[in-house]
Amino acid sequence: MQARLRRDYRPVNRDPIAFKAGERVVLGERDTEWPEFIMATDPRGKRGWVHQDRLDGDLAVRDYDARELEANAGDVVHLLELAGGWWWAENQIGECGWLPERDLDIDPGIK
Template identity: 60%
Template sequence: MYAVLLRDYRTQYRDPVRFSRGEPVTLGARDTEWPEFIWATDAAGRSGWVHERYLDGDRGTVAAARDYTARELDADAGERVRLIEEAGGWWWAENDRGAQGWLPARDLSMEQERGDA
């Protein structure tokens, strides 16, 4: 599935939280705008928002349920991206240069699949 950016999007966190499955992650508060996301700090001290599906719990220090990075994708209005996975109103996407990262769904216009009516 593909989408086109409706507006420019720029990374908010230059050194985002990231971890591998099974690693400890310390959790903070839930986001009020994106309630499926929890503020988390990885073992290296990097913090950021993590979708709850990547965690084995929602309080204290928990194990990572899956590999994860909060890396966002810098993209320009009109740019076409391939959508890989959706989580709580965000898409893991890939641009034409092969760079991957998260983009907010509200900034994307979904393209109709070939062969769809």
């Protein structure tokens, strides 16, 4: 499925949390705006928001990377996975990252 960006999107965190399945994380508070996300600290000490489906308690059950995709209004991206109002997306040059669904016009017919 494809989508077009409604507005420019710039990542908030340039050094995001990332972990592999089987690693343990330290859990913090739940996000009030995006309630499916929990603040966590990875084994390397990086903090960030993690979608709850990546965790079973403090154990990672799936690989995760909180990298956000930098994109400009009008860019077309390929949508790969939806989690809590955010899409894991790939741009035209193969870069991947998360984009908020509210900034996307989703249309499977976009070329």
